[in-house]
Amino acid sequence: MAVGTRTATRPRYEFSDQQMAAARALDILALAQQEGFELKKDTNRTFMAKHSGGLTFFIDTNTWYCHTTEQSGDTIKFIQEYRNADFVDAVKYLLGQTALPAAPVREYEPPPKKELYLPYKAENNRAAYAYLVKTRGIDPDIVGQTMNQGKIYQGRLLVDKLGKQTLATIGCVGERKPFENHFPCIVH
Numbered sequence: 634m635a636v637g638t639r640t641a642t643r644p645r646y647e648f649s650d651q652q653m654a655a656a657r658a659l660d661i662l663a664l665a666q667q668e669g670f671e672l673k674k675d676t677n678r679t680f681m682a683k684h685s686g687g688l689t690f691f692i693d694t695n696t697w698y699c700h701t702t703e704q705s706g707d708t709i710k711f712i713q714e715y716r717n718a719d720f721v722d723a724v725k726y727l728l729g730q731t732a733l734p735a736a737p738v739r740e741y742e743p744p745p746k747k748e749l750y751l752p753y754k755a756e757n758n759r760a761a762y763a764y765l766v767k768t769r770g771i772d773p774d775i776v777g778q779t780m781n782q783g784k785i786y787q788g789r790l791l792v793d794k795l796g797k798q799t800l801a802t803i804g805c806v807g808e809r810k811p812f813e814n815h816f817p818c819i820v821h
Contacts, residue, residue, distance in 0.1 A: 648724055656727040659708050661695045664727075668715055752788030761787035 648656075662680060665672060670682040675689065682688035687700030698705040704714055712723040755761075758780050765776045779785050 652728055653724070656709055656724045657695070657707050659727055661690050661697060661708050661711065662692070664708055664711065665690055665697075755787045755789045758787040761785070 672680040675681045680690045689698050765771045766773045
């Protein structure tokens with residue numbers, strides 16, 4: 634085979650400039666609604682698709698941007714991405730020359746939650762006490778009482794390369810299980 638020859642599995646399809654302009658000129662908002670997106674006006678120039686992970690449509694440029702995937706484009710690129718179509722099929726679909734299979738249902742799946750555990754207790758509560766009283770302005774009697782009752786404590790301090798304490802963690806006492814109230818504080 635000669636260098637530079639194409640081995641395509643499908644014939645090359647060329648569109649005229651008028652066909653390309655017509656495909657790109659279709660109203661992207663109407664196209665998004667036709668594809669099942671529920672749109673909400675965001676600003677005078679943008680609409681957001683509800684439940685889509687941050688899909689924004691721009692009226693003045695007839696384009697879109699997805700904040701989740703950082704993808705953007707015109708009507709052709711929208712059909713390519715949403716319908717998982719190649720360029721030729723997307724243009725044919727927009728021109729009404731062909732039908733595409735129904736768009737796959739895309740349900741958002743949040744990443745699995747990582748378990749957080751309580752920090753281990755430090756030998757004393759001096760840094761946490763100082764932070765809560767001096768920096769946060771909490772009454773010393775309240776801080777002392779909650780620490781004496783074991784309701785809050787200071788986690789082990791982190792030490793930087795110079796040997797200085799840089800961070801104290803204040804945690805609530807409980808079993809060694811996932812922790813919901815974790816308050817970091819900077820110690821200088």
